[in-house]
Structures are given as C-alpha cells and as structure tokens.
Amino acid sequence: MKLLYRLFFFLVPGILFLLKPFSGKLRHFLEGRKFGVSKLRKFRDSQPGSLAWFHVASLGEYEQARPIIASLKGKRPDLGVLVSFFSPSGYDHVSKKPQPHVDFISYIPLDRKRWAEEFVGIVQPELAFFVKYDLWFHHIQALKKRDVPTFLVAASLREDQSFFGVLGSFFRRNLFAMDWIFTQNQKSIELLKRIGYTRSSLAGDTRFDRVAATASAPKELPAVKTWIGDLPTVVVGSAWDEDMELLIPLINSRPEYRWIIAPHDLSPEPMDRWSERIELPTARFSNWNAGETNSVLFIDNIGMLSSLYQFAKIAYVGGAFGKGLHNILEPLGFGCPVIFGEVRKASKFPEAEQSQQEGCGFSVSDEGELFATFEKLEKEDFYDKSVKSAQNWVSSNLGAADRITAKVTQLTSQS
Structure with a gap:
C-alpha cells in the first residue's frame, strides 16, 4: 500500500x-x-x-x-x-x-x-x-x-x-x-x-470556544440594528437553492419579520432569482442603507455572517440538502435556536444530531416540516426552552482549547 x-x-x-x-x-x-x-x-x-x-x-x-x-x-x-x-x-x-x-x-x-x-x-x-x-x-x-x-x-x-x-x-x-x-x-x-x-x-469541540468568543464580542453593525428595530428577525446562513425552495414560502407568509439572508454563492444570479419569488421588498447590503423599507436583506459579502446572528430570534443554516451542512454552532453560540435541512450523512455532522438531542437544533426535510417547526418556535414556552438548551450546551463544552494545551504542555515537559 x-x-x-x-x-x-x-x-x-x-x-x-x-x-x-x-x-x-x-x-x-x-x-x-x-x-x-x-x-x-x-x-x-x-x-x-x-x-x-x-x-x-x-x-x-x-x-x-x-x-x-x-x-x-x-x-x-x-x-x-x-x-x-x-x-x-x-x-x-x-x-x-x-x-x-x-x-x-x-x-x-x-x-x-x-x-x-x-x-x-x-x-x-x-x-x-x-x-x-x-x-x-x-x-x-x-x-x-x-x-x-x-x-x-x-x-x-x-x-x-x-x-x-x-x-x-x-x-x-x-x-x-x-x-x-x-x-x-x-x-x-x-x-x-x-x-x-x-x-x-x-x-x-474547540469550535465552542470560538463561537462563544464571537458571541461575547460580535462586530457592531449599527445600520442593521437600526433597520431591525424591535422586529423579530430570522438570519439565514449559507443559503443554497435547495434551502430557499423551502424558505421562500415561509418568508412570504411572515411579512412582520426581518429576514437576513447570507447566500452560499455571492454572485448576483441566485439572489435575483430569489428576489423575483419573494413577495416582500428586498435589498442587497452592498447598495443599501438603514432607512430603506425592505423586509429582506441579502448579505453579498464575506465576513459578516457570524456577527449577524446577534440579531436573530431564529436561525436557519443551509447546505444540508447540498454538499454539506454549514456551521450551526455560530448561531447556537448566541443562544439562538437553529433550523437546518435533513443531514444526509449524520456521522459527518455529529453536532446536528446532538443539537436535536439537546433541544436547540431542528432538522426539516420539506416545506411542511419547516412551517411546523417555525410555528413551534413562535410559541413562547417552546422558544424559551430552546434558547436555554442552546446556552447550556455551549457553556458545558467550553474549555476544549485549554484542555488540549494543558495536556500538550504536560507531555512535552516530560520528554
């Protein structure tokens, strides 16, 4: 071999x-x-x-x-x-x-x-x-x-x-x-x-240390904060076409929400297609200001997403229907319940299964399941329980990096 x-x-x-x-x-x-x-x-x-x-x-x-x-x-x-x-x-x-x-x-x-x-x-x-x-x-x-x-x-x-x-x-x-x-x-x-x-x-998982650090000091985004005001907000991270097929009917049914969508593909074409089907006013961050009346904001840049979760009441993370689920730990670091598509190979994304067991992650396979899950999270008792579950899961996993470096120091000092 x-x-x-x-x-x-x-x-x-x-x-x-x-x-x-x-x-x-x-x-x-x-x-x-x-x-x-x-x-x-x-x-x-x-x-x-x-x-x-x-x-x-x-x-x-x-x-x-x-x-x-x-x-x-x-x-x-x-x-x-x-x-x-x-x-x-x-x-x-x-x-x-x-x-x-x-x-x-x-x-x-x-x-x-x-x-x-x-x-x-x-x-x-x-x-x-x-x-x-x-x-x-x-x-x-x-x-x-x-x-x-x-x-x-x-x-x-x-x-x-x-x-x-x-x-x-x-x-x-x-x-x-x-x-x-x-x-x-x-x-x-x-x-x-x-x-x-x-x-x-x-x-x-050292990612818990990382997401907790991000959540404790996110980037200040005053324009986004002003635009949101007191409205409930959903942040969609790494959206693919397959995710938007499920999400667009939900978006159209919830005009009282602010929707922040960070596409996986930053080229204009998918955002143009999605905008045509979304019945609410849309805008792209690159040519947008906080005074606009749009309900949907597309993030057409790299680097903002992890801090945008600070504004989310609920998050949706994409990729599960495509090449693979993206990072669900980032929204959970802010204590934000997260919805995602049904993972094809659960062993490759153990955090998806674990988040469901903890009660802060929710897998959906079709539009009907997405609506049903979203409606559950709109109920105060269920939502509060999910937020607390996310916070507890993240806090219980902190310290992985320090455990690793302590052991490395111990092993190398002995050699």
Whole structure:
C-alpha cells in the first residue's frame, strides 16, 4: 500500500499540470504553491525561533485551530505559529487579512516524500498539530524522523474512514505516529481503542470556544440594528437553492419579520432569482442603507455572517440538502435556536444530531416540516426552552482549547 501511495503522489503532479488549462480551480491550486518553498525559507530566515506548526484542510478546520493557537500563545508568547492549508479557498480567505497569533500562512506541498521532508526541514517545528482529519503520511513521517511531538486535535472519527477499512493498516500509521489524539466525542476514543490506540482523551469541540468568543464580542453593525428595530428577525446562513425552495414560502407568509439572508454563492444570479419569488421588498447590503423599507436583506459579502446572528430570534443554516451542512454552532453560540435541512450523512455532522438531542437544533426535510417547526418556535414556552438548551450546551463544552494545551504542555515537559 505504501508503494501505491508513493506512486500516486509521483504521478499526480504531472496529471494536475496537464489538466491545469481546463480548470480555473486547479490552476489556482497549483499557482498558489509555485513559490511556497522560497517564501517559507524567507520567513524562517527572518524568524528562526521556536515554532508550532498547525496543519488544516480548509477554513472550517482553521476555525477549530484558532482557540488552540490562542491558548498556546497565552502559555508560550515566544512561540511562533505557522498555519498550512491544503485548500486554496481556505488559504485565500485567511491570508487576506491579519490573523491574531499567526506568524505565517502557507500551503502544504503535495505529499511526495522529498517535498514533505524539505517542507518539514525548513519549518523545523518544535510542535506539530494536525486538525480533525487531514493527515499526510510523508509529512508525518518527516516529523517523527526529527522527534517532533505531533498531535491530532479535534478528531471526529467514523467507522467508514480509511483508518478502519480493509486497507486501513497503512492509514492507521498516521494515527499511531501521533503522540496524543484529542477527540471531539467519546465514539472516537472507542474507535481508537478498537485498533489498539490508547494515547487519547476527550477534549471536546474547540469550535465552542470560538463561537462563544464571537458571541461575547460580535462586530457592531449599527445600520442593521437600526433597520431591525424591535422586529423579530430570522438570519439565514449559507443559503443554497435547495434551502430557499423551502424558505421562500415561509418568508412570504411572515411579512412582520426581518429576514437576513447570507447566500452560499455571492454572485448576483441566485439572489435575483430569489428576489423575483419573494413577495416582500428586498435589498442587497452592498447598495443599501438603514432607512430603506425592505423586509429582506441579502448579505453579498464575506465576513459578516457570524456577527449577524446577534440579531436573530431564529436561525436557519443551509447546505444540508447540498454538499454539506454549514456551521450551526455560530448561531447556537448566541443562544439562538437553529433550523437546518435533513443531514444526509449524520456521522459527518455529529453536532446536528446532538443539537436535536439537546433541544436547540431542528432538522426539516420539506416545506411542511419547516412551517411546523417555525410555528413551534413562535410559541413562547417552546422558544424559551430552546434558547436555554442552546446556552447550556455551549457553556458545558467550553474549555476544549485549554484542555488540549494543558495536556500538550504536560507531555512535552516530560520528554
């Protein structure tokens, strides 16, 4: 299996190069990595001190890493932090603005042995963290060759992952190379025990730390606050066409509400289509002012959504009918009950199932279920109970980042 893995990454760069002219995303993926090594060398030449390396797949995993980075820097202000991304979309979003506590942002090279050893050799990390699932064999082996303490954080393991399949013995080497694995749930610990791995502990989901921090100090949006006034408000996060098919009849039936909709796709076309079917006045944030009389406001930018939930009486989070449910923890951090589509693969989104058990998340599969759930949440007793459930669930999960850094400090001080 190792030979096949190496052969795959020997062939992939050439194949990607041949396909590059036919795909803008692929071209972006390759162009972003073009000068990665020289930029990395320049950074380490200018900052040669102790460094922690965090690797994330994309933006969601970075959000899970951020509380750990902040906690680690609180204990070790001298420690530099490098974050590497696999996904261009995550890299682009994060690299466009300064990131607290992060000294350098990079792409991870494709997992060829020579490239991985070169990358790790330049970075020379004192500590290495992989977030959730994006584990690369040759990079991890290069770390172990240098005796770098290496940790998997925010692990949420499932039985259908490669570690537990017929060919799992090769991929399990990535898990057994970890000095410690911090899981989001008890099931992950049980799966690790099943394959004989015992260096693990239940830390919880660091996203709770992140959403609680956002909720405690959201961006001030005075124009939106003025526009809302005392009216009940629904915030729709990451809306897809499939979500809007259900939502538009509900919007049309509730003219007494303010509706804030953040589309997944920020191009004008879907917003134009939705506006034609919505019977209430609509506007886009980019050319809107608080004095307008619209009832529906489309957010046609990136970066506002997490703070918009401060105004929500009820939230709807999209994506479940499409590629995957988006972040339901952000509205819950504000104590806001959240509705979402029926998740196709529940094991990939354990927070969806858990939110339903807690009584603050509500799954709907069609328009009828959406109306029925919304009507329940309009009843004061049911709504208040849901708000309290959200607040209790979030507060009971705080502290995951500090638990992780405390254990890392304990383990590394012993070595």
